Amino acid sequence: MKYISTRGQAPELSFEEAMLTGLARDGGLYLPAEIPVLSNDEIAALAGLPYEEIAFRVMWPFVSGSFAEDEFKGIIARAYEGFDHAARAPLKQLNENHFLLELFHGPTLAFKDFAMQLIGQLFQVALQRRGDRVTIVGATSGDTGSAAIEAFRGLDAVDVFILFPHGRVSEVQRRQMTTPADGNVHALAVDGDFDDCQAAVKDMFNDFDFRDGVRLAGVNSINFARVLAQVVYYFSSAVSLGAPHRKVSFTVPTGNFGDIFAGYIAKRMGLPIERLVVATNQNDILHRCLSGDGYYKGETIPSVSPSMDIQVSSNFERALYYAYGEEGRAVAQLMDELKSGGFDVSQGAMEALREVFDSGRASEEETLATIKSTLARSAELVCPHTAVGIKVAEEHRSAETPMITLATAHPAKFPAAVEQASGVHPPLPPRMSDLYERSERVTRIANDLGAIQEHIKGHISA
Numbered sequence: 414m415k416y417i418s419t420r421g422q423a424p425e426l427s428f429e430e431a432m433l434t435g436l437a438r439d440g441g442l443y444l445p446a447e448i449p450v451l452s453n454d455e456i457a458a459l460a461g462l463p464y465e466e467i468a469f470r471v472m473w474p475f476v477s478g479s480f481a482e483d484e485f486k487g488i489i490a491r492a493y494e495g496f497d498h499a500a501r502a503p504l505k506q507l508n509e510n511h512f513l514l515e516l517f518h519g520p521t522l523a524f525k526d527f528a529m530q531l532i533g534q535l536f537q538v539a540l541q542r543r544g545d546r547v548t549i550v551g552a553t554s555g556d557t558g559s560a561a562i563e564a565f566r567g568l569d570a571v572d573v574f575i576l577f578p579h580g581r582v583s584e585v586q587r588r589q590m591t592t593p594a595d596g597n598v599h600a601l602a603v604d605g606d607f608d609d610c611q612a613a614v615k616d617m618f619n620d621f622d623f624r625d626g627v628r629l630a631g632v633n634s635i636n637f638a639r640v641l642a643q644v645v646y647y648f649s650s651a652v653s654l655g656a657p658h659r660k661v662s663f664t665v666p667t668g669n670f671g672d673i674f675a676g677y678i679a680k681r682m683g684l685p686i687e688r689l690v691v692a693t694n695q696n697d698i699l700h701r702c703l704s705g706d707g708y709y710k711g712e713t714i715p716s717v718s719p720s721m722d723i724q725v726s727s728n729f730e731r732a733l734y735y736a737y738g739e740e741g742r743a744v745a746q747l748m749d750e751l752k753s754g755g756f757d758v759s760q761g762a763m764e765a766l767r768e769v770f771d772s773g774r775a776s777e778e779e780t781l782a783t784i785k786s787t788l789a790r791s792a793e794l795v796c797p798h799t800a801v802g803i804k805v806a807e808e809h810r811s812a813e814t815p816m817i818t819l820a821t822a823h824p825a826k827f828p829a830a831v832e833q834a835s836g837v838h839p840p841l842p843p844r845m846s847d848l849y850e851r852s853e854r855v856t857r858i859a860n861d862l863g864a865i866q867e868h869i870k871g872h873i874s875a
């Protein structure tokens with residue numbers, strides 16, 4: 414399997430090369446040159462299998478030239494052995510045809526662990542084989558950073574620098590990033606918002622002297638391996654509700670468009686997904702765009718679902734690539750226009766997007782009210798991001814097709830918002846109960862590319 418850039422001007426790479434490369438050298442995002450398709454029989458055969466076996470069968474066609482079969486099975490086994498739930502991604506029924514897919518039973522209590530635990534293992538095997546080392550720089554609105562630090566801490570071949578927006582992540586998220594004592598992980602609190610952090614990461618990839626000098630690698634959803642790992646739970650949940658003999662729909666709380674794009678890949682692989690519903694908070698660029706208003710940046714407003722406080726959704730570029738008929742030049746042109754504020758989506762591309770995606774938005778009041786009503790009606794305490802999803806899903810679900818909403822984080826990561834909405838304080842799992850006593854290590858830094866690059870150069874181990 415070869416990997417190509419959304420902007421059409423970068424070298425084609427193998428899975429392993431694309432994974433270690435991060436952003437393509439033309440500024441685009443890597444995608445498989447062809448999306449493998451599973452037959453109905455192959456999908457039906459997934460029902461009842463352990464999560465790890467489903468993961469192997471779904472991901473193998475994407476990675477097969479880069480890893481041996483047994484090696485990849487071992488990687489998957491190690492990635493998910495630390496999860497707190499035997500099913501890894503259990504499904505709970507909320508009401509007659511609305512289900513919650515719980516994705517927060519990993520080490521850092523958010524869906525990011527599914528991909529990050531896997532790519533931690535993949536990087537380790539690939540770097541050891543090559544005798545190489547890398548510097549990972551990541552941007553986070555809270556969950557990617559904590560999952561990355563957990564997955565890579567203590568590894569000799571990797572230094573990790575995580576940029577997060579100062580004052581705009583929850584205290585639990587911040588402490589998950591600032592309390593690990595391992596010398597190879599570094600939390601940087603940037604005076605800016607998530608979009609500033611993400612822009613800085615992409616600028617570092619586009620600065621080839623810096624990129625090559627520090628051997629830069631990325632673990633944001635820039636990295637296709639992140640998206641791939643997230644495709645698996647669309648399959649595991651859909652087959653448990655009767656796919657491929659029965660269609661399902663998904664609602665996905667969305668910020669950087671990585672998780673829902675994984676659903677798009679699952680659909681292209683043959684999973685009978687009827688609708689993919691984008692659920693945004695008040696930072697609603699994706700909902701505005703899918704409603705026909707063009708893709709125009711607004712100001713990022715802090716919300717009770719801070720992980721989704723994003724205005725430039727990195728992976729939307731991948732969806733646009735397909736909507737524009739796999740035409741890299743068209744995508745490059747749109748991304749140029751984005752630099753000066755935004756762009757209108759062509760009629761043909763809008764039709765292609767609307768064939769697959771619906772969208773909705775939840776205000777702050779609606780998010781808090783949904784936390785409260787979900788507890789009252791279904792006895793489930795949900796995080797604010799999940800609440801955004803539930804609210805939008807209820808507006809889009811039909812009587813005929815089961816709706817699965819992705820529960821993307823544990824409520825205990827956002828105790829203030831959850832308590833404000835429900836009056837209930839969600840406790841951390843016992844293994845994290847001393848999180849508030851651990852000492853923190855963090856560098857506050859200006860939103861200045863040069864200053865961030867200097868800091869990184871001064872702190873890498875080799």
Ligand SMILES: Cc1ncc(COP(=O)(O)O)c(C=O)c1O
Nearest residue numbers: 556667668669670671672720821
């Ligand atoms: C808890 C939570 N929910 C939802 C999202 C949105 O996911 P994505 O950025 O893949 O759209 C994020 C951040 O990515 C998150 O951390």
Ligand SMILES: N[C@@H](CCOP(=O)(O)O)C(=O)O
Nearest residue numbers: 553554555556557633634669
């Ligand atoms: N919500 C994310 C933002 C980064 O998204 P990614 O999927 O591209 O890593 C976070 O929690 O950091």
